[in-house]
Amino acid sequence: MNKDIKNYACPYCGEKCRSADELKEHVFQAHKGRGLPAPEGSIKLTVNKAEYVIRVAPNWTLYYLIHDKLGLTGTKQFCDQGACGSCTMIVDGKPVLSCMLLAIECGGKVIETVEGIAADGHPLIEAYVNNHAMQCGYCTPGFVVTSKALLDRHPDPTEEEIVEALAGNLCRCSTYPQHPIAVREAAGKMKAAKK
Amino acid sequence: MSTHPENQTARALELLDNLKADMSPLKEYKHIGVKGPRRIDGLAKASGQADYTMDVQVPGMLYMRFLMSPYPHAKILKMDTGKAARLAGVRNVLRFDDPEVGKEEIIGKVAGFFGSDRPLSGVAHMEGELVGAAVTADSEAIAEEALALIEIDWEERPFMLDPVAASDPAAPLTFPERYIDGNHWNRGAYDELAHGDVKKGFAAADKVIEFKFSRTANTWVGPERPCGVWKWNGDCPEIWLKHQRVHLPKSRISQWFGGIPMNKIQIHSLYQGASFGGWCQVDWNLGPLWCAALVSKRTGRPVKYIFNRREDFFGGSMDEGVYFVKVGFNKDGSITAVEATLYQVNAIWPVFNPVLHLHDNTTIPHLKGQCKSIWVNKGHTVPTRCEMLPPVLTQTMIFDRVAAELGMDPIELALKNDGAMGHDMAWVNEEKKQRGFQVRDSLKECVEKGKAEFKWDESWHKPGARKLPNGRLHGVGFTWAHEWDDSCGSGEFAIRIERTDGTASLLATGADNGVDAENTYCQIAADEIGLRLEDVHYNPQQYVGFYRMTPDSSTNMSVNGWAVRHAARILKEKILESATGPTALTQRGGYQPAFPDTSPQDLDIQDSHIFLKSDPERRMSLADFVRMAGESGCFSTDEFLGVRTAWSEPLFASSYHVQYGAYNPVNPRPRFCRQAHFMEVEVDTETGEIFVTRIVNVNDVGKAINRMSCEGQQYGGSIMGVSRAKFEEVVHDPVTGVMLNGNLIDYKIATMQDLGPVSTILVETGMGYGPYGLIGVGEDIGTVVPGLMAPAVFNAIGVRIDDFPITPDKILKALGKI
Ligand code: FES
Numbered sequence A: 001m002n003k004d005i006k007n008y009a010c011p012y013c014g015e016k017c018r019s020a021d022e023l024k025e026h027v028f029q030a031h032k033g034r035g036l037p038a039p040e041g042s043i044k045l046t047v048n049k050a051e052y053v054i055r056v057a058p059n060w061t062l063y064y065l066i067h068d069k070l071g072l073t074g075t076k077q078f079c080d081q082g083a084c085g086s087c088t089m090i091v092d093g094k095p096v097l098s099c100m101l102l103a104i105e106c107g108g109k110v111i112e113t114v115e116g117i118a119a120d121g122h123p124l125i126e127a128y129v130n131n132h133a134m135q136c137g138y139c140t141p142g143f144v145v146t147s148k149a150l151l152d153r154h155p156d157p158t159e160e161e162i163v164e165a166l167a168g169n170l171c172r173c174s175t176y177p178q179h180p181i182a183v184r185e186a187a188g189k190m191k192a193a194k195k
Numbered sequence B: 001m002s003t004h005p006e007n008q009t010a011r012a013l014e015l016l017d018n019l020k021a022d023m024s025p026l027k028e029y030k031h032i033g034v035k036g037p038r039r040i041d042g043l044a045k046a047s048g049q050a051d052y053t054m055d056v057q058v059p060g061m062l063y064m065r066f067l068m069s070p071y072p073h074a075k076i077l078k079m080d081t082g083k084a085a086r087l088a089g090v091r092n093v094l095r096f097d098d099p100e101v102g103k104e105e106i107i108g109k110v111a112g113f114f115g116s117d118r119p120l121s122g123v124a125h126m127e128g129e130l131v132g133a134a135v136t137a138d139s140e141a142i143a144e145e146a147l148a149l150i151e152i153d154w155e156e157r158p159f160m161l162d163p164v165a166a167s168d169p170a171a172p173l174t175f176p177e178r179y180i181d182g183n184h185w186n187r188g189a190y191d192e193l194a195h196g197d198v199k200k201g202f203a204a205a206d207k208v209i210e211f212k213f214s215r216t217a218n219t220w221v222g223p224e225r226p227c228g229v230w231k232w233n234g235d236c237p238e239i240w241l242k243h244q245r246v247h248l249p250k251s252r253i254s255q256w257f258g259g260i261p262m263n264k265i266q267i268h269s270l271y272q273g274a275s276f277g278g279w280c281q282v283d284w285n286l287g288p289l290w291c292a293a294l295v296s297k298r299t300g301r302p303v304k305y306i307f308n309r310r311e312d313f314f315g316g317s318m319d320e321g322v323y324f325v326k327v328g329f330n331k332d333g334s335i336t337a338v339e340a341t342l343y344q345v346n347a348i349w350p351v352f353n354p355v356l357h358l359h360d361n362t363t364i365p366h367l368k369g370q371c372k373s374i375w376v377n378k379g380h381t382v383p384t385r386c387e388m389l390p391p392v393l394t395q396t397m398i399f400d401r402v403a404a405e406l407g408m409d410p411i412e413l414a415l416k417n418d419g420a421m422g423h424d425m426a427w428v429n430e431e432k433k434q435r436g437f438q439v440r441d442s443l444k445e446c447v448e449k450g451k452a453e454f455k456w457d458e459s460w461h462k463p464g465a466r467k468l469p470n471g472r473l474h475g476v477g478f479t480w481a482h483e484w485d486d487s488c489g490s491g492e493f494a495i496r497i498e499r500t501d502g503t504a505s506l507l508a509t510g511a512d513n514g515v516d517a518e519n520t521y522c523q524i525a526a527d528e529i530g531l532r533l534e535d536v537h538y539n540p541q542q543y544v545g546f547y548r549m550t551p552d553s554s555t556n557m558s559v560n561g562w563a564v565r566h567a568a569r570i571l572k573e574k575i576l577e578s579a580t581g582p583t584a585l586t587q588r589g590g591y592q593p594a595f596p597d598t599s600p601q602d603l604d605i606q607d608s609h610i611f612l613k614s615d616p617e618r619r620m621s622l623a624d625f626v627r628m629a630g631e632s633g634c635f636s637t638d639e640f641l642g643v644r645t646a647w648s649e650p651l652f653a654s655s656y657h658v659q660y661g662a663y664n665p666v667n668p669r670p671r672f673c674r675q676a677h678f679m680e681v682e683v684d685t686e687t688g689e690i691f692v693t694r695i696v697n698v699n700d701v702g703k704a705i706n707r708m709s710c711e712g713q714q715y716g717g718s719i720m721g722v723s724r725a726k727f728e729e730v731v732h733d734p735v736t737g738v739m740l741n742g743n744l745i746d747y748k749i750a751t752m753q754d755l756g757p758v759s760t761i762l763v764e765t766g767m768g769y770g771p772y773g774l775i776g777v778g779e780d781i782g783t784v785v786p787g788l789m790a791p792a793v794f795n796a797i798g799v800r801i802d803d804f805p806i807t808p809d810k811i812l813k814a815l816g817k818i
């Protein structure tokens, strides 16, 4: 009997109802206007200021979720092993390697990708373009995101601090010398805009 | 087409002549050579909006993964794929013994361009080779899981990893399906190169030395892995492929399935996460695509494959091998003879002889060199930024050794032997004159600039003679080479003036590899036609329409630069003719010329405006000139309403360029432009670590069109070069033949912290055979700099390390510490 009652658990709040009619009534009364309930195994996360409720398989990485499932393909996968930084996203304010994080662990997290940074008109984007801080461009989003996280916590970094922050990002085209220049330029613009 | 016969003739000559200086450069440059045009691809790449093949998703798409051989040399005796096929989510299992898998000819028609003798072979010739089966499933994860369910009985065969040992006639065969009478495979025009008589040269020398050096496997590490998608649209395949020369696969694919007309094949060539030649040099990349095509046919669904990171490591750069060198020289520094043999690992093009550069850029009268491509049980080696690695490495090793033997400044030695094809500088200078170049001494200019920037005279010292206050040993190295851009190649470009706004679209195959080549084409077109740079845009043809020389290598500008220029000049003529004559006849008669009573010679174009040279106030913007009918297409609304304004014929021009370069054995062209590189290191004698504290690159690029792009190749090449010399090595277990470090944790590449500053200097002597006297720069630095570490480290520790990469353990061993 108990088993049956469980089958009529409210998908929004878990309250147990005795019949389908009772459940219908409960949902109508208590949860009217709340949209469809999230299916079991769903997580809720914020990506670039938009909320997503999505059911994730336990083996999905955050990279896979964002790149393949949400279709935000700006984040790139270079090493697939936590060694290159190209898949970096900002998760709750910190730069994180999204190929190394399981999506299922990201419930409730606030995530920022390169698309969000560009949409906000962050000065880093223009600074990267101006200074040729890219060649093939495959690693570039990872650098932009890591630099954004640096500027968030340190709006006026020295060259050494930039190099240290970006040392985990690999660029096979070896565009390295241009990144500190671009980041300093963006920092300068941010400073000027504040004044 | 122009009606002026003299222009036609001049153009025809320009199209065909690769052997002389640019006969008609521009008088002034507005966009060419200026620092920093905004990157065309910049915003898309920085904001994550640039799409790469890895990013492609097509509705209904399935994912394919391949079985990898666990053995370096083994044959499949029996394979059971039943369990794999039954796994939920698996849509197809393609087996090596399925009849339609076919033979090598189906993929490439060029024997030896594939790892094995078939696209999905039953025999593996290296550990990790994609053999036996391909599983296609709803996701990559399911396909992987299914692969683990395949049961195989293998017949293990003996294997070899060392090229010198494998060249022994008694060695076991490493690839008996292909090389039945030994592991030595030689092919190609340059595998034996000789001039003079080395015996004579050695006899005439004051001193003769012999030495050996080696380079272990290093690879491209393309950030985007090899990948592709195949979709059948009826009998018209639509393909997405990571490939820097998409016209090659298109041509191969046209031979598949009994023949597919080229015009029914659509290949999307998106942005490319660099490959430095690499995979694109071999049709290997097409084996998986062929499998995807078959399975797409079987399932009626699009099929995508992506190599995993480890799979990208199978294969590498063609400098891998063992080099044996003999050099004769005189006390005054003149080198009299060189003989070199390279035992090259698995080179599919063993045609870049170790003495090739010495032939191209020195006075050395007697040369003999040989490449022996030895097949061992590892991946192919191919041009990987670039095919000149073996000769460049050999040149650096020889010059530094001879300089040390003589106690001579290596720069002096370089200047002493600078020449071409065994001739001295007097001969070279005469050649410059004959070919219409101004006579400048490129190497001298390069070393003077480099020496000053590097402070060479204060920095250079006797080997092992300078200890720094921090306890490390200080060393500097110098090397030099010529600049090169000599692949045989051709390029086709078209330029169209758009209706409505008069902007120009450049049309050619899309094949971006990051060198900002597209901007460079626009700079040329803008200056040649007289347009503002912002009015010129490159619109890549994603369906591989116009053929374009690979845009990433040094040959890009010397081929494509000409093609753009030819097209721009033809188009400019066309615009001016159109502006002066009544065109576009309609029922109501012809339109009035925009510039009545003038001839094309009276007009010019500047800042996107056509104007009368004698009265510049009489001007009209190109936008006004072509405005009509832009928005209404083929309907002339104004005409319909009785308003008669300007009209121009369609303004479109195409052209091409073909280059043989120095690859032309009949009529080779001497090299005139040089490069010089300087490196400073500090060596920690306790840990063996090398710190590269600074590098100076000096490149005579003839004429810099896109400066930031040239500089990007300089510092980028330097960093990649140091990475190759110091870290990069694919390690195989000698006992099992298994690759041990096919990932980016264990295979190190340079990071931002691994190098001191790189100074980049461009010299512009105008002595290149490209338009405006330019010569390529894309491959040179990444190719020359790896060897430079050997002289720098020798200068620091006073002991030679002849085995690349130069790792701390080798330093400690050389110092007798381990
Ligand atoms: S792809 Fe995630 S760190 Fe390299």
Ligand code: FES
Residues within 6 Å of the ligand: A134, A135, A136, A137, A138, A139, A140, A170, A171, A172, A173, A174, A175, B223, B273, B274, B514
């Ligand atoms: S720009 Fe190519 S990997 Fe960084």
